[in-house]
Amino acid sequence: MPALNDCPAPAKLNLFLHVTGRRADGYHLLQTVFQLIDRGDTLHFATRDDGRIHRTSDLPGVPEESDLVVRAARLLQQAVQQRHSGRHIDGRPGADISVEKQLPMGGGLGGGSSDAATTLLALNHLWQAGLTRRELMALGLQLGADVPFFLFGRNAFAEGVGEELIEVATPDCWYVVIEPGIGVPTQQIFSATGLTRDTKPVTISDFSETPFGFGKNDLQVVAAKLFPPVADAIEWLKQYGEARMTGSGACVFCPFMEEQQADTVLASMPAKWKAWKARALPQHPLAHLLQS
Known part of the structure; x- marks a missing residue:
């Protein structure tokens, strides 16, 4: 078959x-x-x-x-x-x-x-x-x-x-990602009373002008408060650049233009976290299977 x-x-x-x-x-x-x-x-x-x-x-x-x-x-x-x-x-x-x-x-x-x-x-x-x-x-x-x-x-x-x-279009760069060792329930974050729900809308050109460090993650404040390991990972990674949480958590990432920079950060990573580097992809690896 x-x-x-x-x-x-x-x-x-x-x-x-x-x-x-x-x-x-x-x-x-x-x-x-x-x-x-x-x-x-x-x-x-x-x-x-x-x-x-x-x-x-x-x-x-x-x-x-x-x-x-x-x-x-x-x-x-x-x-x-x-x-x-x-x-x-x-x-x-x-x-x-x-x-x-x-x-x-x-x-x-x-x-x-x-x-x-x-x-x-x-x-x-x-x-x-x-x-x-x-x-x-x-x-x-x-x-x-x-x-x-x-x-x-x-x-x-x-x-x-x-x-x-x-x-x-997004930058061709490398990311260091930290797994804080916990799972964050999405529903718990979105239902939190302290979640900001009225951020002013932006445009795609706003992002394109300054893609690195643009905006914020509105879910991060809530997740960091409810889950201290997320806050710890953000605080540690911030010393190397614009660190923030992805999605509703728990992983935290920071961009770097050169792979060597990412390697340097990983070499100094505390042993309590699992961390890795990944490169930005321009498209899905299976995009050739898509019919428009």
Whole structure:
């Protein structure tokens, strides 16, 4: 049966993240720039013709039925069925999926969302489903607000709940990322009473003029107060540059123009943290699988 192995699911960084309002349904309105980086999870796919979707790797704390990867595969499977007007299809497409996790859960790096997006990209190709990028993005939005970005395939200025995307040029640089050793629940941060929800909207040209150090992360103040390890990591990394938290936490990052600068920072990193460097990516490694 056809297979695709070693499929990358890259992490993202939020170069800034502003909360500009809140919708009537409770969802927060955001502005952010999503940056792809060359570190992430790796997925492997093997098709099967009995319609089963099976995760063959163990993922502690994440039951197979609730895994975004499995949910993404089943969502695409339903879309394939609907394209055939609901008729039974002999050899209904299925898949065995293995996930090699490298990104921490609850780190603000978009690991689960990126895994789901890679699943949609790979199985759309293997199953010859023929969905376009926009159709895949619409499916992805049903799984989470960050999933459409990874299917968009390029670095992006995002608005709405994160699904309104415009391609944006970002610096070719290196990032040092610290994993503070904790997971931060996104819902806890967004529901905090101290969260700023009225930051003045900016434009894409505002960011493009001064991409390094632009804006702030409105979620950082809340996360740092509730989770001291996040505050400690920010404070330590600030001595080397514009350090800030990504997403709703917990990971903290700082940009550097030269790889050697990143190596110098990593060499002095306290042993209590896991830390690594990653280079900015101009586009998703699987962008060639996208149909416009």
